[in-house]
Amino acid sequence: MHKEAAIREPLILGHKTYTDITADVCKPIEDKAPKMWYVLFSIALIIGLYGVGCIAYLIGTGIGVWGLNKTIGWAWDITNFVWWVGIGHAGTLISAVLLLFRQKWRMAINRSAEAMTIFAVFMAGIFPLIHMGRIWLAYWVVPLPNQFGSLWVNFNSPLLWDVFAISTYLSVSVVFWYIGLIPDFATLRDRVKRPIPKKMYSILSFGWSGRAKNWNRFEMVSLILAGLATPLVFSVHSIVSFDFATSVIPGWHTTIFPPYFVAGAVFSGFAMVQTLMLVMRKAMRLEAYIHTRHVEYMNIVIMVTGSIVGTAYITELFISWYSGVEYEAYAFINRFSGPYWWAYWSMMTCNVISPQLMWIRPLRRSLLFTFIISIVVNIGMWFERYVIIVSSIHRDYLPSSWSMHYPSHIDLGVYVGTIGLFFVFFLLFARFFPVLPIAELKTILKSSGESYKNAPDSHGHEGHDNHNTNNH
Amino acid sequence: MAEKIIYAMYDDDDVLKDGAKKLVAKGVKVSEVFSPFPIHGIDPIIGVQNTRLGIMAFLYAITGTMLATIAMRYFMISDWPMNIGGKPNNTYLENILAFIPVTFEFTVLCAAHGMALTYFLRNKILPGLPASNPDPRTTDDRFVMEFRMSENSNFTEEELTSLIQTTGYVELDQKEVK
Numbered sequence: 001m002h003k004e005a006a007i008r009e010p011l012i013l014g015h016k017t018y019t020d021i022t023a024d025v026c027k028p029i030e031d032k033a034p035k036m037w038y039v040l041f042s043i044a045l046i047i048g049l050y051g052v053g054c055i056a057y058l059i060g061t062g063i064g065v066w067g068l069n070k071t072i073g074w075a076w077d078i079t080n081f082v083w084w085v086g087i088g089h090a091g092t093l094i095s096a097v098l099l100l101f102r103q104k105w106r107m108a109i110n111r112s113a114e115a116m117t118i119f120a121v122f123m124a125g126i127f128p129l130i131h132m133g134r135i136w137l138a139y140w141v142v143p144l145p146n147q148f149g150s151l152w153v154n155f156n157s158p159l160l161w162d163v164f165a166i167s168t169y170l171s172v173s174v175v176f177w178y179i180g181l182i183p184d185f186a187t188l189r190d191r192v193k194r195p196i197p198k199k200m201y202s203i204l205s206f207g208w209s210g211r212a213k214n215w216n217r218f219e220m221v222s223l224i225l226a227g228l229a230t231p232l233v234f235s236v237h238s239i240v241s242f243d244f245a246t247s248v249i250p251g252w253h254t255t256i257f258p259p260y261f262v263a264g265a266v267f268s269g270f271a272m273v274q275t276l277m278l279v280m281r282k283a284m285r286l287e288a289y290i291h292t293r294h295v296e297y298m299n300i301v302i303m304v305t306g307s308i309v310g311t312a313y314i315t316e317l318f319i320s321w322y323s324g325v326e327y328e329a330y331a332f333i334n335r336f337s338g339p340y341w342w343a344y345w346s347m348m349t350c351n352v353i354s355p356q357l358m359w360i361r362p363l364r365r366s367l368l369f370t371f372i373i374s375i376v377v378n379i380g381m382w383f384e385r386y387v388i389i390v391s392s393i394h395r396d397y398l399p400s401s402w403s404m405h406y407p408s409h410i411d412l413g414v415y416v417g418t419i420g421l422f423f424v425f426f427l428l429f430a431r432f433f434p435v436l437p438i439a440e441l442k443t444i445l446k447s448s449g450e451s452y453k454n455a456p457d458s459h460g461h462e463g464h465d466n467h468n469t470n471n472h
Numbered sequence: 473m474a475e476k477i478i479y480a481m482y483d484d485d486d487v488l489k490d491g492a493k494k495l496v497a498k499g500v501k502v503s504e505v506f507s508p509f510p511i512h513g514i515d516p517i518i519g520v521q522n523t524r525l526g527i528m529a530f531l532y533a534i535t536g537t538m539l540a541t542i543a544m545r546y547f548m549i550s551d552w553p554m555n556i557g558g559k560p561n562n563t564y565l566e567n568i569l570a571f572i573p574v575t576f577e578f579t580v581l582c583a584a585h586g587m588a589l590t591y592f593l594r595n596k597i598l599p600g601l602p603a604s605n606p607d608p609r610t611t612d613d614r615f616v617m618e619f620r621m622s623e624n625s626n627f628t629e630e631e632l633t634s635l636i637q638t639t640g641y642v643e644l645d646q647k648e649v650k
Contacts, residue, residue: 018508018613143547152547156556156570164577172584179588182597183611187508190608206592207601210610214595215510217523221591224529228580239573439509442613446486 010450011105013288018442025184025436026191028284033431036283044423051417054410055130063133065410071396071403076411077127078243079385080418083268084124085166085240086261086381089233090269091117092173095180096229099222104444105297108290111437112280112429113273114177119425120272121170123418128162130414158242165239169232176225182208183218184434237265244388251331251392256319260312264381267305267351270298271377278371280430289436292365299364302377306355309384313352331392339404340391343383350380474648476621476629477503479606480636481614481643485511488615491639492517495617498635500627504618506610525594529587536582540575606645614642 016024058065068075091113098106129138141163143153153160185205192198208214241261244252274295281290320332336344354376358364390405407415429435446452482488489511492502502518505511515522545564548554548571553561561567592598610616617636624632636644 022508022612143543149552152552154554154556155544155548155574156554156561156567158573161573161577164574164581168577168581168584172580175584175588179591183509186603186605187611189603190605190611202603203600205603206597206599207603208595208597208611209603209605210506210508212505212507212511212514212518212520213523214597215507216515216520217525217591217595219510220523220525221587224526224587225584228529228584231576232580235573235576242573442509443512 004448008448009291009293011108011289011293011448012441012445013291013450016288016445016449018445021436021441021445022187022191022438024286024288025434025438025441026188028430029188029432029434030192034283037427037431041424041427044420044427047420048417048424049420051414051420054413054417055126058130058410058414059133059135063131065408067406067408067411069403069405071401072390072394072405074393075386075390075405076407076415077131079382079389080415081124081127082240082261082385083382084120084127084418086237086265086268086385087272087378088117088120088124088169088173088269089237089262089265090273091115091120092169092176092229092233093266093269094273095176096226096233099226100230104448105294107437107440107444108286108294109273109277109298110440111177111180111433112276112435113269114173114180115429115433115435116272116276116426117173117269118170118177119422119429120269121166121173122425123422125166125170126414126418128166158239158246161239162243165236169236172225172229172232176222176229179218179221179225180437180440181433182206183210183439184437186210187438188434234262237262249392250325250327251335251388253328254316254319256312256315260309260316263305263308263312264351264384267302267309267355268378268381270302270305271374271381274298274302274370274374275378276426278367278374280435284430284435286436289441292367295367295370296365299358299370299373302373303355303358303364306351306358306377310352310355313348327397330395334395335387335391338391338395340387340394343387344391347380347383347387350376351384354380477647477649478619478621478629478632478636479645479647480617480619480639480641481607481609481645482617482640483614483642485509485615487640488617489514489517491636491641492617494639495635500619500632500635501623502617503620503623506605506607506616506618508611508613508615511615525587525591528590529583532586533579533583535586536579537575539582540578541571544571544574606647 012021014020066076091110094106094113095110098110129135132138141153141160143155153163182205185201186208189198189201189205192201238258238261241257245254245257247253277290278295281287317332317336320328323329334340354373357369357373363369394404395402480491482491485507488505488507492505492514496502496517496519505514505518507514514520541564548561548567549564555561564571605611606616606618607614619632619636621629621632627635633644
């Protein structure tokens with residue numbers, strides 16, 4: 001068994017046993033929902049329904065209701081799309097990349113981070129669909145035999161790559177998440193007493209019985225899915241960045257985009273995980289499983305990816321001057337000193353300065369400070385996309401076409417609505433699904449649980465081996 | 473003919489593992505182990521072969537790669553060659569860079585879903601199927617070893633039970649199945 005250094009803080013605090021883990025994770029599901037859950041759910045649902053209303057109005061009227069104009073033909077929707085896809089990246093990174101690196105602390109957060117990924121990618125998916133205007137023709141993006149000759153979709157276009165990337169990403173994330181959920185649904189199935197929940201969890205658990213061979217396959221499938229999802233998560237945001245990088249617009253036509261977008265995505269995703277986890281651990285009394293050590297690790301990821309993003313911003317500025325292309329140089333001078341200077345400097349403050357504060361240990365171990373920074377980072381990352389997209393196109397080559405982008409109330413409604421819908425989904429998840437991976441947490445209890453770790457050798461696994469003749 | 477099954481329940485994974493080792497050394501066949509989480513190292517003891525799902529994943533993956541390549545070659549080169557922005561699609565190889573992202577995504581798509589489906593079918597888990605763990609506590613904190621008398625024909629029931637008694641079990645149960 002893997003042995004962890006004694007000076008490391010245990011990952012599972014308190015003197016937990018296997019059944020304590022089951023009970024702690026299942027309790028919020030079995031208990032009545034607290035009043036706060038209903039309050040939050042109602043608020044999220046009202047905001048979400050307002051967003052759905054705005055979308056219905058948009059589809060009924062046409063995308064003229066957005067604040068776009070002849071110069072700025074792409075602004076609010078694509079900003080939100082990239083923002084949501086980016087947020088989604090943390091879940092896959094936590095569950096796949098950290099699994100490959102055998103990082104056990106991921107087990108406290110992977111389940112809900114993956115749920116967050118799936119819901120965030122849902123929200124992202126709304127934007128390209130509604131921006132088609134005639135959403136009922138959305139199937140035209142799929143290469144289907146058709147009566148136009150047959151005219152196929154353009155496989156040279158990054159927009160089509162996006163179709164494949166996002167749909168693969170969403171469906172593979174769902175499968176990865178669900179395969180991990182099956183054994184935990186089985187735990188719930190065998191625990192709950194009331195007939196309807198029992199029936200529901202029995203269907204959801206697919207008849208999982210936990211045989212040795214099942215677990216053997218389970219571990220292999222998790223490992224391979226992690227291996228597949230790791231390049232997938234990098235490819236998805238690279239392809240999203242190609243939407244811009246393969247164009248010839250100054251400010252977009254940049255080879256640094258793929259790594260810079262991927263780092264930014266992980267940065268904003270981890271910030272969103274922090275926002276959600278800090279509330280969830282308190283509300284669902286999971287402080288023993290998600291605590292300062294986990295928060296600190298995530299803050300270090302935020303600090304590193306934030307530094308990559310900051311380096312990328314400065315590199316972009318330098319190269320725009322060094323390239324000697326006056327259009328490129330102008331795009332960047334205009335970015336930080338033109339009419340969108342406030343957006344640029346908000347982005348710089350939120351994304352470059354705030355993560356650097358994480359170098360200070362008491363700050364990155366402070367839960368309140370982390371919570372504030374996590375929200376600041378997501379505001380900053382929204383501005384990043386807005387700055388890249390709008391500030392690059394609002395000054396056309398032809399000064400008579402120069403323009404500004406002002407979002408309409410439908411723009412705002414759809415965006416705020418997706419935040420509402422996201423929380424509707426997340427709150428439902430937190431209410432009915434096991435928010436921590438019960439089975440996986442039990443595998444680390446003996447190596448990283450407080451009671452086993454700090455126990456003398458007469459107790460637990462090591463002590464047990466002493467009177468075992470077949471010791472290996 | 474009815475068959476007798478003995479279930480020995482343990483409250484610790486390491487106790488079960490040591491017990492299994494002891495019993496297997498005496499020639500007992502452990503038919504199955506039910507546990508709430510993967511017990512690392514149990515498979516070689518009770519003779520569970522390592523899964524071949526990895527090989528299947530690779531086969532699904534290259535199927536995806538081939539399908540994507542054949543389809544894109546047909547769509548973009550032979551059926552309706554497009555010249556977009558002065559970038560003609562004369563041959564597949566000339567334009568292969570543009571086809572890499574979709575090839576990769578489709579490879580991952582086929583590998584992940586093919587493997588997941590195989591996993592469900594081989595484990596016999598699908599929505600609505602009944603669970604077959606002998607005790608509901610095996611998904612919480614109990615670990616169960618199953619012994620089928622038909623697979624342990626050189627032991628009588630009493631001999632087997634007395635051997636199991638040396639392994640530190642917490643509960644012993646038996647069942648007749650057809």
